[in-house]
Amino acid sequence: MTSEQSVSKLNERPKFLAQVRQAAIVGEISRVGSVTVSDLAQQLAVSEMTVRRDLVELEKDGRLIRTHGGAVKPDRAPTMAATVAFDGEEPAFDARLARNVALKRRIAVAAAELANGARSIALDVGTTTYFVAEALAPRAQAKIFTNSIRSAAQLSGRGVETYLAGGRIRGEEMSTSGPSAVGQFEMLWFDIAFVGVSGLTSDGVFDYSFEETDMKRVYLTRASRKIVLCDSTKFDRMSLVLVAGLGEFNTLICDEAPTGPLDSALKKAGVEVIVAN
Known part of the structure; x- marks a missing residue:
């Protein structure tokens, strides 16, 4: 393996780990409907900042909706009527x-x-x-x-x-x-x-x-x-x-x-x- 290939492999690893984390987050939110940043950080053994970045990316993809301190499934986020x-x-x-x-x-x-x-x-x-x-x-x-x-x-x-x-x-x-x-x-x-x-x-x-x-x-x-x-x-x-x-x-x-x-x-x-x- 050349030095260029080694660098490429190292660069791919964080991306792969992010994909695994995000898949786990989507799985958890599909199971229970809502998640908190602190619980996810503990479950995934990463920092809360890392979880927040993952939530931002997943929200961009439409796979969840971020809330204060966590996130919910898109179908659990109710529409706010004018009377509510x-x-x-x-x-x-x-x-x-x-x-x-x-x-x-x-x-x-x-x-x-x-x-x-x-x-x-x-x-x-x-x-x-x-x-x-x-x-x-x-x-x-x-x-x-x-x-x-x-x-x-x-x-x-x-x-x-x-x-x-x-x-x-x-x-x-x-x-x-x-x-x-x-x-x-x-x-x-x-x-x-x-x-x-x-x-x-x-x-x-x-x-x-x-x-x-x-x-x-x-x-x-x-x-x-x-x-x-x-x-x-x-x-x-x-x-x-x-x-x-x-x-x-x-x-x-x-x-x-x-x-x-x-x-x-x-x-x-x-x-x-x-x-x-």
């Missing part, structure tokens, strides 16, 4: 907890009533689900599974048998997430799951955080009854990540009945709507 608002930044937990408290408590009480008789209950992270934790009464043989550290502490402090997913702690939200947390809970089956969302449109339900989306999807796929909790201020609002389509949950608990295209879409998807009074 976009929320780009997630407010702090305490700020969200102080919003629409009366509405959220009404929803939480209705949710707790539906949990009567359930022996295994999945409880998502969020402010409305935190109020559900407050409303749930201790019952013999009932077990609650959650990735919310706040809810777990509150429930266990009242003698409720509670299981907290172990994983990476998201400090500002006081939640656990990541492959370890997902791996633990995707082995279980729940009688009922309560999932909080940041928005609801005709496309489905949304959340701000990539980190917590995987756990929400576990709850929605591993429960017999899948319940979304959403107050009316979140109707026709979307945020960073599309968690699930309307056909991927059974029941919506809200404080006011949806109207217009959203109401029609929910009916078409067969979603039961419970208005908490």
